[in-house]
Amino acid sequence: MASITEHMDKTIESLKHNFAKVRTGRANANILSDITVDYYGVATPISQVAAVKTPEAHMLVIEPWDKALVNAIVKAVSASDLGITPSSDGSIVRLPFPAPTEERRRELVKECRDIAEQARVAIRNIRRDFNNKIERDEELTEDEVRREQAKVQKYTDEYIAKIDELFKSKESEVMEI
Numbered sequence: 001m002a003s004i005t006e007h008m009d010k011t012i013e014s015l016k017h018n019f020a021k022v023r024t025g026r027a028n029a030n031i032l033s034d035i036t037v038d039y040y041g042v043a044t045p046i047s048q049v050a051a052v053k054t055p056e057a058h059m060l061v062i063e064p065w066d067k068a069l070v071n072a073i074v075k076a077v078s079a080s081d082l083g084i085t086p087s088s089d090g091s092i093v094r095l096p097f098p099a100p101t102e103e104r105r106r107e108l109v110k111e112c113r114d115i116a117e118q119a120r121v122a123i124r125n126i127r128r129d130f131n132n133k134i135e136r137d138e139e140l141t142e143d144e145v146r147r148e149q150a151k152v153q154k155y156t157d158e159y160i161a162k163i164d165e166l167f168k169s170k171e172s173e174v175m176e177i
Contacts, residue, residue, distance in 0.1 A: 116167040
């Protein structure tokens, strides 16, 4: 059963990663994780070519180690779907995070709900796969099969509860003004 918890833990980690990318009005360096810049012909994540700092709650500062990358970083952030307009003074890039409106916060909660539902579906798929493995195992008696499936269901319920807890926490973070 250690294998099932491994799979389910990966789903929880993926959920946390996806939640971290949801913009809540607070500056969070994780939203830059999918943005790459052209660094001498190689698409490189911003975090590998610059220091990303959070000097205040609503501002990210990107300080590239190679000052020639400032314009490339500005272009990459502008082209991304973040909805943030970067400003640059030639040596650093500032990303101001305006506080979202009530309507936008509700949209973000819906987005988080969809992400959480995808994680629940992934957990249920893991349950289905393990139940199928158990049923195909010819060494197990009917009672053992039922016992093993009950264990799988217990893990499923446990991880679905973790997902719900993470969603509630993210929802309150998003709705906070």
